[in-house]
Amino acid sequence: MSYRAEYIWIDGASPTAKLRSKTKILAEGAEPSVWGFDGSSTNQAEGHASDRVLEPVFSCPDPIRGGDNVLVLCEVVNTNGTAHVSNTRAELVPVAERFAAQAPIFGIEQEYTFFDGARPLGFPESGFPAPQGGYYCGVGAEEIFGREIVEKHLDRCLAAGLGISGINAEVMPGQWEFQVGPLAPLDVADQLWVARWLLYRTAEEFGVSVTLDPKPVKGDWNGAGAHTNFSTKAMREGYDAIITACDSLGEGSKPLDHVKNYGAGIDDRLTGLHETAPWDAYSYGVSDRGASVRIPWQVEQDGKGYIEDRRPNANVDPYVVTRLIVDTCCAALEKAGQV
Ligand code: ADP
Ligand code: MN
Ligand code: MN
Ligand code: MN
Numbered sequence: 001m002s003y004r005a006e007y008i009w010i011d012g013a014s015p016t017a018k019l020r021s022k023t024k025i026l027a028e029g030a031e032p033s034v035w036g037f038d039g040s041s042t043n044q045a046e047g048h049a050s051d052r053v054l055e056p057v058f059s060c061p062d063p064i065r066g067g068d069n070v071l072v073l074c075e076v077v078n079t080n081g082t083a084h085v086s087n088t089r090a091e092l093v094p095v096a097e098r099f100a101a102q103a104p105i106f107g108i109e110q111e112y113t114f115f116d117g118a119r120p121l122g123f124p125e126s127g128f129p130a131p132q133g134g135y136y137c138g139v140g141a142e143e144i145f146g147r148e149i150v151e152k153h154l155d156r157c158l159a160a161g162l163g164i165s166g167i168n169a170e171v172m173p174g175q176w177e178f179q180v181g182p183l184a185p186l187d188v189a190d191q192l193w194v195a196r197w198l199l200y201r202t203a204e205e206f207g208v209s210v211t212l213d214p215k216p217v218k219g220d221w222n223g224a225g226a227h228t229n230f231s232t233k234a235m236r237e238g239y240d241a242i243i244t245a246c247d248s249l250g251e252g253s254k255p256l257d258h259v260k261n262y263g264a265g266i267d268d269r270l271t272g273l274h275e276t277a278p279w280d281a282y283s284y285g286v287s288d289r290g291a292s293v294r295i296p297w298q299v300e301q302d303g304k305g306y307i308e309d310r311r312p313n314a315n316v317d318p319y320v321v322t323r324l325i326v327d328t329c330c331a332a333l334e335k336a337g338q339v
Contacts, residue, residue: 003068005032007054008197009076012043012086015264016212016315019197032056032072044076044086052084053077058190063159064201071160073194088319089189095323096185099330102232102339106188106322107165107181107306111224111314112199113216114146114174115209120216121145122173129173132221136171145174146208153195153202154178160198162191171222171274182229182306185326189318214269214313223269223276224314230325231306234338239303241338246284246293246307248332249325255282255292258328261320263313270311277310 008021020042024035039045039052054074062069076084083090096104114121122145123129135143150167157164157178165179180195181188196212203210215223234241249258259266259279270279277283277292284293284307286300292311299305312321333339 001068002027003070004062004065005059005070005072006062006065007032007035007056007072007074008194009037009054009074010086010088010193010317012039012084014043017086017317019193019200021197028068032059032070035074039076039084044084051079053079057089058194060160060162060194063156063198071194071197073190088317088323089186092185092189092319092323095327099326099334100184102234102330102333103184104230104232104322104326104330105182105184106325107179107183107229108188108192108312108318108321109177109179109225109227109229110192110196110212111170111175111177111226113172113211113213113224114149114176114203115211115216116174116207120172120174121208123217132171135169135173135175137168143173144169146176146203146206149203149206149208150176150178152205153199156198156202157195160194162195162198163187164191164195170224172217175216175222175224182231185322189322192318212313212315214263214265214315220274222274225269225276225310226263226312226314226316226318226321228309228312228316228321228325229306230309230329232330232333232339234333235304235306237304238338239300241333241336242295242299242305242307244332244336244338245329246295248329249293249309250282250284251332254328256280258309258324259311261324262311263316265315266311266313269313275310279311 035054040047040050058073167178180192272278275289283291285291286295287297294308
Protein backbone atom coordinates (compact mmCIF):
# COMPACT_ATOMS: atom_id res chain seq x y z
CA MET A 1 0.00 0.00 0.00
CA SER A 2 1.15 3.54 -0.66
CA TYR A 3 2.01 5.80 2.28
CA ARG A 4 2.19 9.53 3.03
CA ALA A 5 5.38 11.49 3.67
CA GLU A 6 4.96 14.96 5.19
CA TYR A 7 7.93 16.99 3.88
CA ILE A 8 8.78 19.73 6.40
CA TRP A 9 11.17 22.61 5.76
CA ILE A 10 12.26 25.98 7.15
CA ASP A 11 11.32 28.96 5.00
CA GLY A 12 13.03 32.29 4.29
CA ALA A 13 10.80 34.52 6.43
CA SER A 14 12.68 37.41 8.07
CA PRO A 15 13.67 38.12 10.78
CA THR A 16 12.38 34.75 12.05
CA ALA A 17 11.95 31.74 9.75
CA LYS A 18 8.71 29.73 9.77
CA LEU A 19 7.95 26.08 9.15
CA ARG A 20 6.26 24.83 5.97
CA SER A 21 5.14 21.36 4.92
CA LYS A 22 3.40 19.46 2.15
CA THR A 23 2.47 15.85 1.52
CA LYS A 24 3.85 13.37 -0.97
CA ILE A 25 2.26 9.97 -1.65
CA LEU A 26 4.91 7.28 -2.02
CA ALA A 27 4.57 3.74 -3.39
CA GLU A 28 5.09 0.91 -0.94
CA GLY A 29 8.81 0.27 -0.52
CA ALA A 30 9.84 3.63 -2.04
CA GLU A 31 12.12 5.86 0.09
CA PRO A 32 11.36 9.58 0.51
CA SER A 33 13.69 11.23 -1.99
CA VAL A 34 14.54 14.72 -3.20
CA TRP A 35 11.50 16.92 -3.97
CA GLY A 36 10.89 20.53 -5.00
CA PHE A 37 8.73 23.53 -4.16
CA ASP A 38 7.91 27.09 -5.21
CA GLY A 39 10.50 29.22 -3.44
CA SER A 40 8.83 32.46 -4.57
CA SER A 41 6.02 31.74 -2.08
CA THR A 42 8.35 31.21 0.89
CA ASN A 43 10.78 34.13 0.50
CA GLN A 44 13.37 31.71 -0.90
CA ALA A 45 13.36 32.62 -4.62
CA GLU A 46 12.28 35.15 -7.25
CA GLY A 47 9.26 34.25 -9.39
CA HIS A 48 11.27 34.00 -12.62
CA ALA A 49 13.54 31.26 -11.19
CA SER A 50 11.37 29.88 -8.44
CA ASP A 51 12.31 26.21 -8.07
CA ARG A 52 14.03 25.14 -4.87
CA VAL A 53 15.00 21.63 -3.83
CA LEU A 54 14.06 19.73 -0.65
CA GLU A 55 16.75 17.29 0.51
CA PRO A 56 15.64 14.93 3.30
CA VAL A 57 17.92 15.09 6.38
CA PHE A 58 15.88 13.44 9.15
CA SER A 59 12.78 11.29 9.17
CA CYS A 60 10.58 9.65 11.80
CA PRO A 61 7.18 7.94 12.09
CA ASP A 62 4.24 10.34 11.62
CA PRO A 63 2.46 10.17 15.00
CA ILE A 64 -0.59 12.01 13.64
CA ARG A 65 -1.39 9.88 10.61
CA GLY A 66 0.05 6.73 12.14
CA GLY A 67 0.56 3.52 10.12
CA ASP A 68 3.52 3.58 7.75
CA ASN A 69 3.31 7.34 7.29
CA VAL A 70 6.39 9.46 8.00
CA LEU A 71 7.57 13.00 8.73
CA VAL A 72 10.54 14.07 6.62
CA LEU A 73 12.56 17.13 7.69
CA CYS A 74 14.39 18.64 4.73
CA GLU A 75 17.06 21.22 4.05
CA VAL A 76 16.63 23.71 1.23
CA VAL A 77 19.08 23.52 -1.66
CA ASN A 78 19.41 25.52 -4.89
CA THR A 79 18.93 23.76 -8.25
CA ASN A 80 22.73 23.85 -8.76
CA GLY A 81 23.21 21.78 -5.60
CA THR A 82 24.52 24.55 -3.32
CA ALA A 83 22.87 25.26 0.05
CA HIS A 84 20.25 28.02 -0.06
CA VAL A 85 21.16 31.13 2.00
CA SER A 86 18.32 30.30 4.42
CA ASN A 87 19.85 26.86 5.05
CA THR A 88 21.60 27.34 8.39
CA ARG A 89 21.93 23.57 8.87
CA ALA A 90 24.56 23.51 6.11
CA GLU A 91 26.72 25.90 8.19
CA LEU A 92 26.45 23.73 11.29
CA VAL A 93 27.59 20.52 9.54
CA PRO A 94 31.32 21.40 9.11
CA VAL A 95 31.58 22.85 12.66
CA ALA A 96 29.94 19.77 14.20
CA GLU A 97 32.29 17.54 12.20
CA ARG A 98 35.40 19.52 13.12
CA PHE A 99 34.75 19.16 16.88
CA ALA A 100 32.99 15.77 16.89
CA ALA A 101 35.84 14.18 18.87
CA GLN A 102 34.94 16.40 21.88
CA ALA A 103 31.48 14.76 21.85
CA PRO A 104 29.45 17.97 22.35
CA ILE A 105 25.82 17.47 23.38
CA PHE A 106 22.91 19.88 23.93
CA GLY A 107 19.61 19.94 25.80
CA ILE A 108 17.39 22.82 24.64
CA GLU A 109 14.47 24.12 26.76
CA GLN A 110 11.86 25.37 24.31
CA GLU A 111 9.48 27.88 25.88
CA TYR A 112 6.40 29.01 23.94
CA THR A 113 3.03 30.71 24.41
CA PHE A 114 -0.44 29.63 23.29
CA PHE A 115 -2.68 32.33 21.84
CA ASP A 116 -6.46 32.32 21.58
CA GLY A 117 -7.04 35.03 18.98
CA ALA A 118 -5.21 38.17 20.08
CA ARG A 119 -4.73 37.13 23.73
CA PRO A 120 -2.54 34.53 25.44
CA LEU A 121 -4.64 31.48 26.31
CA GLY A 122 -6.03 32.07 29.81
CA PHE A 123 -5.95 35.88 29.67
CA PRO A 124 -9.37 37.45 30.35
CA GLU A 125 -11.20 39.29 27.56
CA SER A 126 -10.21 42.61 29.03
CA GLY A 127 -7.49 43.51 31.50
CA PHE A 128 -4.99 41.04 32.88
CA PRO A 129 -5.03 37.81 34.90
CA ALA A 130 -3.64 37.63 38.44
CA PRO A 131 0.08 38.58 38.47
CA GLN A 132 2.80 35.94 38.00
CA GLY A 133 3.53 33.69 40.93
CA GLY A 134 1.31 30.62 40.86
CA TYR A 135 1.45 29.56 37.23
CA TYR A 136 4.92 28.00 36.98
CA CYS A 137 4.50 24.20 37.32
CA GLY A 138 0.99 24.94 38.63
CA VAL A 139 -2.09 22.77 38.85
CA GLY A 140 -5.77 23.69 38.70
CA ALA A 141 -8.14 25.34 36.27
CA GLU A 142 -7.47 28.88 37.49
CA GLU A 143 -3.76 28.57 36.70
CA ILE A 144 -3.37 26.09 33.86
CA PHE A 145 -4.45 26.73 30.27
CA GLY A 146 -3.87 24.31 27.39
CA ARG A 147 -2.73 21.19 29.22
CA GLU A 148 -4.71 18.91 26.87
CA ILE A 149 -2.72 20.31 23.94
CA VAL A 150 0.58 19.96 25.80
CA GLU A 151 -0.13 16.32 26.70
CA LYS A 152 -1.11 15.46 23.13
CA HIS A 153 2.06 17.11 21.83
CA LEU A 154 4.16 15.12 24.30
CA ASP A 155 2.49 11.84 23.27
CA ARG A 156 3.18 12.61 19.63
CA CYS A 157 6.85 13.54 20.19
CA LEU A 158 7.35 10.24 22.03
CA ALA A 159 5.50 8.26 19.34
CA ALA A 160 7.72 9.89 16.71
CA GLY A 161 10.80 8.78 18.67
CA LEU A 162 12.06 12.33 19.31
CA GLY A 163 14.47 12.84 22.20
CA ILE A 164 12.04 14.94 24.25
CA SER A 165 13.08 14.90 27.92
CA GLY A 166 10.32 16.78 29.76
CA ILE A 167 7.55 19.40 29.86
CA ASN A 168 6.44 22.05 32.35
CA ALA A 169 4.02 24.96 32.72
CA GLU A 170 5.81 28.32 32.71
CA VAL A 171 5.68 31.58 34.63
CA MET A 172 2.96 33.34 32.58
CA PRO A 173 -0.52 31.85 31.96
CA GLY A 174 -0.67 30.00 28.61
CA GLN A 175 3.13 29.71 28.57
CA TRP A 176 4.78 26.27 28.53
CA GLU A 177 8.11 24.54 27.94
CA PHE A 178 9.37 21.26 26.54
CA GLN A 179 12.97 20.08 26.50
CA VAL A 180 14.78 18.18 23.73
CA GLY A 181 18.07 16.40 24.39
CA PRO A 182 20.73 15.88 25.42
CA LEU A 183 21.74 15.04 21.87
CA ALA A 184 24.55 15.83 19.41
CA PRO A 185 24.30 19.26 17.69
CA LEU A 186 22.63 18.19 14.42
CA ASP A 187 20.31 15.74 16.17
CA VAL A 188 19.08 18.20 18.80
CA ALA A 189 18.46 20.88 16.17
CA ASP A 190 16.70 18.58 13.67
CA GLN A 191 14.51 17.10 16.39
CA LEU A 192 13.67 20.49 17.91
CA TRP A 193 12.43 21.73 14.52
CA VAL A 194 10.25 18.62 14.13
CA ALA A 195 8.95 19.00 17.72
CA ARG A 196 8.07 22.65 16.93
CA TRP A 197 6.17 21.53 13.81
CA LEU A 198 4.26 18.94 15.86
CA LEU A 199 3.39 21.64 18.39
CA TYR A 200 1.91 24.03 15.81
CA ARG A 201 0.12 21.14 14.12
CA THR A 202 -1.35 19.80 17.39
CA ALA A 203 -2.50 23.20 18.66
CA GLU A 204 -4.13 23.79 15.25
CA GLU A 205 -6.55 20.94 16.05
CA PHE A 206 -7.71 22.92 19.11
CA GLY A 207 -8.08 26.21 17.24
CA VAL A 208 -5.17 27.60 19.28
CA SER A 209 -2.05 29.23 17.85
CA VAL A 210 1.50 28.99 19.15
CA THR A 211 4.06 31.76 19.21
CA LEU A 212 7.79 31.67 19.90
CA ASP A 213 7.69 35.47 20.36
CA PRO A 214 10.37 36.21 23.00
CA LYS A 215 8.21 38.85 24.69
CA PRO A 216 4.58 38.02 23.88
CA VAL A 217 3.18 40.37 26.56
CA LYS A 218 4.96 43.62 27.35
CA GLY A 219 5.36 44.76 30.94
CA ASP A 220 5.77 42.68 34.07
CA TRP A 221 5.47 39.27 32.41
CA ASN A 222 8.26 36.79 31.74
CA GLY A 223 9.53 36.46 28.19
CA ALA A 224 10.03 33.14 26.38
CA GLY A 225 13.51 31.71 25.99
CA ALA A 226 15.33 28.64 24.76
CA HIS A 227 17.92 27.97 27.48
CA THR A 228 20.63 25.96 25.81
CA ASN A 229 22.41 23.39 28.00
CA PHE A 230 25.78 22.27 26.74
CA SER A 231 28.63 19.92 27.57
CA THR A 232 31.59 18.20 26.02
CA LYS A 233 33.23 14.99 27.17
CA ALA A 234 35.86 17.01 29.12
CA MET A 235 33.13 19.11 30.80
CA ARG A 236 31.28 15.95 31.80
CA GLU A 237 34.51 14.74 33.43
CA GLY A 238 35.96 17.82 35.17
CA TYR A 239 35.37 21.37 36.44
CA ASP A 240 38.33 23.10 34.72
CA ALA A 241 36.67 22.49 31.37
CA ILE A 242 33.39 23.94 32.71
CA ILE A 243 35.21 27.17 33.62
CA THR A 244 37.07 27.28 30.29
CA ALA A 245 33.75 27.05 28.45
CA CYS A 246 32.16 29.81 30.59
CA ASP A 247 35.17 32.09 30.13
CA SER A 248 35.34 31.50 26.37
CA LEU A 249 31.77 32.79 25.93
CA GLY A 250 32.83 36.08 27.55
CA GLU A 251 35.99 36.73 25.52
CA GLY A 252 36.38 39.79 23.24
CA SER A 253 33.51 40.16 20.78
CA LYS A 254 31.98 36.76 21.64
CA PRO A 255 29.13 38.00 23.85
CA LEU A 256 27.79 40.26 21.10
CA ASP A 257 28.53 37.75 18.28
CA HIS A 258 26.36 35.26 20.14
CA VAL A 259 23.56 37.50 21.39
CA LYS A 260 22.86 39.10 18.01
CA ASN A 261 22.30 35.60 16.58
CA TYR A 262 20.20 34.28 19.47
CA GLY A 263 16.82 35.27 17.99
CA ALA A 264 15.09 38.46 16.81
CA GLY A 265 14.00 40.87 19.55
CA ILE A 266 16.57 39.68 22.09
CA ASP A 267 17.04 43.14 23.65
CA ASP A 268 13.32 43.21 24.55
CA ARG A 269 13.74 40.02 26.57
CA LEU A 270 17.27 40.27 28.04
CA THR A 271 16.57 43.34 30.15
CA GLY A 272 18.13 42.26 33.44
CA LEU A 273 14.64 41.65 34.89
CA HIS A 274 12.47 38.50 34.85
CA GLU A 275 15.31 36.02 35.43
CA THR A 276 17.51 37.40 32.66
CA ALA A 277 20.89 39.13 32.40
CA PRO A 278 21.12 42.36 30.36
CA TRP A 279 21.94 41.54 26.72
CA ASP A 280 25.03 43.78 26.68
CA ALA A 281 26.76 42.49 29.85
CA TYR A 282 28.12 38.93 29.95
CA SER A 283 28.27 37.08 33.27
CA TYR A 284 28.28 33.54 34.61
CA GLY A 285 27.67 32.06 38.01
CA VAL A 286 26.68 29.02 40.04
CA SER A 287 22.88 28.69 40.47
CA ASP A 288 22.48 32.26 39.18
CA ARG A 289 19.29 32.71 37.13
CA GLY A 290 20.21 36.38 36.71
CA ALA A 291 23.46 35.47 34.88
CA SER A 292 23.97 35.00 31.13
CA VAL A 293 25.31 31.51 31.76
CA ARG A 294 24.39 29.40 34.78
CA ILE A 295 26.43 26.56 36.26
CA PRO A 296 23.81 24.33 37.96
CA TRP A 297 24.52 23.82 41.71
CA GLN A 298 24.77 20.07 41.18
CA VAL A 299 27.53 20.63 38.63
CA GLU A 300 29.59 22.66 41.12
CA GLN A 301 28.98 19.99 43.77
CA ASP A 302 29.95 17.11 41.48
CA GLY A 303 32.85 19.08 39.94
CA LYS A 304 31.63 18.18 36.42
CA GLY A 305 28.57 18.28 34.17
CA TYR A 306 27.23 21.02 31.88
CA ILE A 307 26.48 24.72 31.59
CA GLU A 308 23.25 26.55 30.71
CA ASP A 309 23.35 29.47 28.28
CA ARG A 310 20.20 31.33 29.36
CA ARG A 311 20.35 33.98 26.65
CA PRO A 312 18.82 32.35 23.52
CA ASN A 313 15.30 33.51 22.70
CA ALA A 314 12.43 31.07 22.17
CA ASN A 315 12.61 32.02 18.47
CA VAL A 316 16.32 31.11 18.13
CA ASP A 317 17.39 28.89 15.24
CA PRO A 318 18.82 25.75 16.92
CA TYR A 319 21.22 25.21 13.98
CA VAL A 320 22.70 28.66 14.76
CA VAL A 321 22.92 28.52 18.55
CA THR A 322 24.53 25.06 18.55
CA ARG A 323 27.03 26.13 15.87
CA LEU A 324 28.07 29.26 17.79
CA ILE A 325 28.48 27.47 21.12
CA VAL A 326 30.42 24.55 19.64
CA ASP A 327 32.61 26.94 17.67
CA THR A 328 33.41 29.18 20.66
CA CYS A 329 33.67 26.64 23.48
CA CYS A 330 35.23 23.70 21.65
CA ALA A 331 37.93 25.91 20.08
CA ALA A 332 38.81 27.27 23.56
CA LEU A 333 38.80 23.78 25.09
CA GLU A 334 41.06 22.55 22.29
CA LYS A 335 43.45 25.47 22.87
CA ALA A 336 43.51 24.70 26.60
CA GLY A 337 44.20 21.02 25.90
CA GLN A 338 40.94 20.10 27.70
CA VAL A 339 39.62 17.59 25.20
P1 ADP B 1 15.98 24.12 34.21
O1 ADP B 1 16.27 23.78 35.64
O2 ADP B 1 16.92 25.17 33.69
O3 ADP B 1 14.53 24.44 33.96
P2 ADP B 1 15.50 21.72 32.54
O4 ADP B 1 15.32 20.49 33.36
O5 ADP B 1 14.28 22.34 31.95
O6 ADP B 1 16.37 22.77 33.40
O7 ADP B 1 16.46 21.42 31.30
C1 ADP B 1 17.75 20.93 31.45
C2 ADP B 1 18.21 20.36 30.11
O8 ADP B 1 19.59 20.05 30.21
C3 ADP B 1 17.50 19.07 29.70
O9 ADP B 1 17.12 19.14 28.35
C4 ADP B 1 18.58 18.03 29.88
O10 ADP B 1 18.44 16.96 28.98
C5 ADP B 1 19.83 18.84 29.57
N1 ADP B 1 21.07 18.23 30.06
C6 ADP B 1 21.25 17.44 31.15
N2 ADP B 1 22.53 17.04 31.25
C7 ADP B 1 23.19 17.60 30.18
C8 ADP B 1 24.55 17.55 29.72
N3 ADP B 1 25.49 16.87 30.37
N4 ADP B 1 24.85 18.23 28.60
C9 ADP B 1 23.92 18.93 27.95
N5 ADP B 1 22.64 19.01 28.34
C10 ADP B 1 22.25 18.35 29.44
MN1 MN C 1 13.47 24.32 32.14
MN1 MN D 1 11.75 27.63 31.52
MN1 MN E 1 16.62 26.66 32.23
